[in-house]
Amino acid sequence: MAPTHILSAYDEELKYLSRRISEMGGLAEEMCSDALRALINSDTGLAQKVISDDVILDQAEREIQDKAILTIAKRQPMAADLREIVGTLRIAADLERVGDLGKNIAKRVIAVQGSGVPRKLARGLEHLSDLALVQLKEVLDVFANRSAEKAEAIRIRDEEIDAMYTSLFRELLTYMMEDPRNITPCTHLLFCAKNIERIGDHATNIAETIYYMKTGSQPEGDRPKDDSSNTLGAITK
Amino acid sequence: MAPTHILSAYDEELKYLSRRISEMGGLAEEMCSDALRALINSDTGLAQKVISDDVILDQAEREIQDKAILTIAKRQPMAADLREIVGTLRIAADLERVGDLGKNIAKRVIAVQGSGVPRKLARGLEHLSDLALVQLKEVLDVFANRSAEKAEAIRIRDEEIDAMYTSLFRELLTYMMEDPRNITPCTHLLFCAKNIERIGDHATNIAETIYYMKTGSQPEGDRPKDDSSNTLGAITK
Numbered sequence: 459m460a461p462t463h464i465l466s467a468y469d470e471e472l473k474y475l476s477r478r479i480s481e482m483g484g485l486a487e488e489m490c491s492d493a494l495r496a497l498i499n500s501d502t503g504l505a506q507k508v509i510s511d512d513v514i515l516d517q518a519e520r521e522i523q524d525k526a527i528l529t530i531a532k533r534q535p536m537a538a539d540l541r542e543i544v545g546t547l548r549i550a551a552d553l554e555r556v557g558d559l560g561k562n563i564a565k566r567v568i569a570v571q572g573s574g575v576p577r578k579l580a581r582g583l584e585h586l587s588d589l590a591l592v593q594l595k596e597v598l599d600v601f602a603n604r605s606a607e608k609a610e611a612i613r614i615r616d617e618e619i620d621a622m623y624t625s626l627f628r629e630l631l632t633y634m635m636e637d638p639r640n641i642t643p644c645t646h647l648l649f650c651a652k653n654i655e656r657i658g659d660h661a662t663n664i665a666e667t668i669y670y671m672k673t674g675s676q677p678e679g680d681r682p683k684d685d686s687s688n689t690l691g692a693i694t695k
Numbered sequence: 696m697a698p699t700h701i702l703s704a705y706d707e708e709l710k711y712l713s714r715r716i717s718e719m720g721g722l723a724e725e726m727c728s729d730a731l732r733a734l735i736n737s738d739t740g741l742a743q744k745v746i747s748d749d750v751i752l753d754q755a756e757r758e759i760q761d762k763a764i765l766t767i768a769k770r771q772p773m774a775a776d777l778r779e780i781v782g783t784l785r786i787a788a789d790l791e792r793v794g795d796l797g798k799n800i801a802k803r804v805i806a807v808q809g810s811g812v813p814r815k816l817a818r819g820l821e822h823l824s825d826l827a828l829v830q831l832k833e834v835l836d837v838f839a840n841r842s843a844e845k846a847e848a849i850r851i852r853d854e855e856i857d858a859m860y861t862s863l864f865r866e867l868l869t870y871m872m873e874d875p876r877n878i879t880p881c882t883h884l885l886f887c888a889k890n891i892e893r894i895g896d897h898a899t900n901i902a903e904t905i906y907y908m909k910t911g912s913q914p915e916g917d918r919p920k921d922d923s924s925n926t927l928g929a930i931t932k
Binding site: 527531536539540541547548551562566568574634641648649652 | 757
């Protein structure tokens with residue numbers, strides 16, 4: 459009876475870690491979507507909520523980390539089980555950073571507030587954020603099902619977000635050139651857009667980690683990483 | 696004889712991981728300092744070198760990760776040894792991101808090139824980068840000596856970098872308002888400054904990890920995180 463009991467307790471530990479990752483993912487997702495809503499509606503109360511939520515997310519990462527290390531020490535897992543736990547550590551770290559990016563957007567709500575940023579730009583950001591959050595949501599679903607093939611598909615789709623970010627970057631610069639009063643708020647929006655683009659990168663990281671957890675190897679081929687706004691030179695209106 | 700032999704082989708593995716982290720740290724440092732030099736001197740060749748170096752850094756992270764996991768699986772370490780290896784994984788991840796930030800600066804060299812960014816702003820960036828790189832260098836020294844007290848000191852010092860970043864942020868905005876032609880290059884410099892500030896954050900992360908490796912707990916108190924530029928509203932010239 460004893461080995462079965464031990465195995466089942468171990469299984470419970472792995473399930474617990476998985477569940478905590480899903481919870482972290484849910485909170486990170488909510489924080490980012492709230493941050494963007496706060497930005498668009500100048501809702502400083504909601505922004506404040508995102509900032510407090512980040513404390514919970516940070517605590518969750520530490521708890522998962524302590525629990526994961528305790529599990530490695532206690533169970534001394536090999537191969538796939540070990541990758542599962544190490545993968546959990548990596549995903550928790552990515553989700554913690556997603557939360558940081560959400561919090562950073564929330565912190566910019568006050569700076570952008572009342573600056574008369576046109577609805578069109580805000581909608582651009584919203585659309586970018588929708589894409590990134592769908593990607594994060596899908597990657598969390600893939601995590602729940604542990605599908606290496608789907609993980610690979612998500613990884614490639616990150617390009618779409620990068621292309622939209624680059625176009626938004628261009629648009630924000632143009633708007634800054636039209637009126638110097640737009641410079642400060644649009645700079646904050648540029649950073650918000652960059653943060654959203656990085657949320658997509660973290661979703662891609664998580665997809666890579668899931669692939670690694672399942673297969674023990676890294677996905678083949680170069681990852682479509684980084685956006686092309688980096689090399690964007692002078693813009694003429 | 697056998698246990699001594701095994702212990703010593705294990706010791707060798709830990710030392711190997713430590714040495715590889717130091718090498719990664721050295722490369723990450725060099726990449727960031729090269730990226731900044733490339734930016735200031737419009738040296739696209741050097742920028743290209745930084746971009747290629749990032750491939751080496753990414754490979755180093757994966758190699759350390761594989762080796763660390765193999766060591767956990769083979770040696771089944773407990774407590775301090777386990778923390779040592781898990782800490783190694785975390786530091787490798789931070790250094791990989793530092794390299795990404797350096798690469799991102801390098802990619803902006805072409806966009807900023809020939810835009811007539813004044814020497815004063817470039818020097819501001821250089822000074823910020825000097826601070827961040829000293830912090831990174833010191834944290835790598837602390838890693839070599841495993842001193843929890845020094846790790847704590849570095850963690851607190853990150854505030855200096857954040858304050859300088861905020862002041863540079865303000866200066867760049869002012870410059871953008873003076874002439875719309877400055878908007879595109881200065882936006883890239885803003886992102887470069889943000890990248891440098893984040894290099895400081897990663898140094899702080901590493902300091903926290905070293906503290907954790909030594910003590911098994913996270914440093915006390917709230918970390919002086921994030922810069923105050925996030926809430927910077929309209930600037931009047």
